[in-house]
Amino acid sequence: MRKASNPQGMWWQVVFFLTALLVVVADQLTKLWIVSSLDVGQSLFEAGIFQIVRIQNTGSSFGLFQDRSFVLTIVAIVGIALLLFYALFAYRRYPILDSRLGIIALGLILGGIIGNLIDRVRLGGVTDFISVGWWPAFNIADSALVVGAIIFAYSLLLSLVRKH
Numbered sequence: 001m002r003k004a005s006n007p008q009g010m011w012w013q014v015v016f017f018l019t020a021l022l023v024v025v026a027d028q029l030t031k032l033w034i035v036s037s038l039d040v041g042q043s044l045f046e047a048g049i050f051q052i053v054r055i056q057n058t059g060s061s062f063g064l065f066q067d068r069s070f071v072l073t074i075v076a077i078v079g080i081a082l083l084l085f086y087a088l089f090a091y092r093r094y095p096i097l098d099s100r101l102g103i104i105a106l107g108l109i110l111g112g113i114i115g116n117l118i119d120r121v122r123l124g125g126v127t128d129f130i131s132v133g134w135w136p137a138f139n140i141a142d143s144a145l146v147v148g149a150i151i152f153a154y155s156l157l158l159s160l161v162r163k164h
Contacts, residue, residue, distance in 0.1 A: 012100070012103050013087065013088075015103055015104065015107065016087050016104075016106060016110075017107065018107070019103075019104055019108055019111060020108075020114065022111065023107070023108055023110075023141065023144040024111050024114050024115050024141075026140050027112070027139060027141040027144070028115060028118060030139065030140050031115075031129070031139060034052070034127060034129045035054070037054075038053070038129075039054065041053070050131070050132055051131040051132075052129055053131050054127065054128075055127070055129065055131075055137045056125045056126075056128075057125050057126045057127075057128050057137070058124065058125035058126075069125055072120060073117065073120045076113050076114075076116065077117070080110065080113055080117070083109065083110045099155050099158070099159055101158070102151075102152060102155040102156070104148075105151035105155055106148065106152065107148070109144070109145055109149065109152065111141070112141040112142065112148060113141075113145065114141075115141030116139075116141045116145075119141075127139060128142070
């Protein structure tokens with residue numbers, strides 16, 4: 001991120017935190033809607049391979065680490081701390097990660113981690129509800145994490161190419 005002492009640097013910190021906040025709000029509102037509308041396993045909508053179905057996941061992506069919510073909570077907290085440390089302090093030292101795309105990507109990742117962490121703390125697991133074909137069910141936070149990681153990798157590659 002750009003230096004916080006100049007207006008442009010402050011703007012990108014605002015973009016970073018606003019992106020994360022928007023992801024958390026969208027994620028929590030959709031999960032609230034699903035939890036208040038459906039019982040676990042109940043489906044609301046189905047069209048071909050697309051389905052809205054409430055699933056409670058006590059693991060991580062692809063159902064890995066089932067019933068390990070405590071460990072996944074600790075990993076999430078460490079991830080949040082690292083992202084915040086980078087966003088607030090370390091960006092000055094590692095300008096290779098300093099791009100508009102990179103900042104938005106990190107905001108998406110932060111928002112996704114926080115969104116799922118809220119579920120783990122409140123419910124002991126994550127509420128997933130979007131099911132597409134054979135792919136494991138997911139939610140808005142999961143989508144933000146994946147999209148953020150892809151954008152971040154692309155941003156990092158772009159910055160490496162520009163340096164050479």
